Amino acid sequence: MNFSLSDVSEKGKSIRSLYNIFFEHYGPQGWWPLEILKEKGSNGYHPGDFSFPETSKQVFEIGLGAILTQNTNWKQVEKTLSNLKEKTDLIPENILKADVEDLKAWIKPSGFFNMKVKKIILFTKFFISLEGKVPSREELLALWGVGEETADSILLYGYKAPVFVIDNYTIRIFKRLSGKNEKLNYTDLQNIIFKAFKNMPLKEKVVVFSEYHALFVKHAKEYCRNKPLCNGCILREHCLY
DNA sequence: AACCAGGACGTGA
DNA sequence: TCACGTCATGGT
Numbered sequence: 001m002n003f004s005l006s007d008v009s010e011k012g013k014s015i016r017s018l019y020n021i022f023f024e025h026y027g028p029q030g031w032w033p034l035e036i037l038k039e040k041g042s043n044g045y046h047p048g049d050f051s052f053p054e055t056s057k058q059v060f061e062i063g064l065g066a067i068l069t070q071n072t073n074w075k076q077v078e079k080t081l082s083n084l085k086e087k088t089d090l091i092p093e094n095i096l097k098a099d100v101e102d103l104k105a106w107i108k109p110s111g112f113f114n115m116k117v118k119k120i121i122l123f124t125k126f127f128i129s130l131e132g133k134v135p136s137r138e139e140l141l142a143l144w145g146v147g148e149e150t151a152d153s154i155l156l157y158g159y160k161a162p163v164f165v166i167d168n169y170t171i172r173i174f175k176r177l178s179g180k181n182e183k184l185n186y187t188d189l190q191n192i193i194f195k196a197f198k199n200m201p202l203k204e205k206v207v208v209f210s211e212y213h214a215l216f217v218k219h220a221k222e223y224c225r226n227k228p229l230c231n232g233c234i235l236r237e238h239c240l241y
Numbered sequence: 242a243a244c245c246a247g248g249a250c251g252t253g254a
Numbered sequence: 255t256c257a258c259g260t261c262a263t264g265g266t
Contacts, residue, residue, distance in 0.1 A: 070248040111263040147249045217247050
């Protein structure tokens with residue numbers, strides 16, 4: 001099995017196989033992590049439990065996290081979310097009430113605080129304006145500070161929409177697997193993956209997409225790093241890197 | 242001590 | 255379109 005995306009006939013099968021390899025090796029990832037689950041020693045993840053988010057507040061928290069983690073290590077984001085939980089209980093109205101300089105200080109560990117404070121205020125106002133409705137992808141993308149990956153993350157993990165999230169890790173892994181330089185853009189790669197799962201029932205699709213994206217992140221962190229650790233990589237025999 | 246992190250945006254070709 | 259600089263902190 002090779003994972004060249006130019007192998008049109010086998011493409012869908014390859015992509016489904018890759019998911020199975022990842023899942024069998026790493027197991028369920030339990031995204032999206034939530035602050036509420038961090039009591040009694042939990043790290044916030046909930047592997048195998050797809051009942052989250054269960055409240056509007058948790059959906060809001062996922063949106064905040066999606067913005068905060070832009071080009072930022074999740075560990076740093078957790079510090080900000082912890083700050084925001086302590087200071088505002090992660091309630092949208094309380095964030096808008098807070099002093100902007102305080103907000104910046106709470107965002108600081110996540111970096112880019114001048115940009116992110118604006119993004120978070122805009123997103124918070126938007127979230128309140130939804131009054132519980134599900135936002136469209138277009139509405140999310142229209143927000144300054146929300147690009148494709150952030151929008152899709154919110155839709156998938158916050159609203160259980162059957163959307164696949166592409167990130168730099170996903171692109172890196174596919175480039176390496178397929179011998180690199182296939183110039184993959186977000187939309188093209190996303191459509192390839194949509195096609196591979198087009199016949200899957202919606203509910204199952206949400207589960208698979210939730211796990212698959214998280215598994216790409218997991219594998220990229222474990223082995224397919226910027227400086228790859230090919231020794232011991234489970235995809236060693238499939239990879240053309 | 243460079244390098245990188247669960248990107249988005251503005252700009253210039 | 256696309257490549258590139260900018261934004262910023264903190265861990266490895």
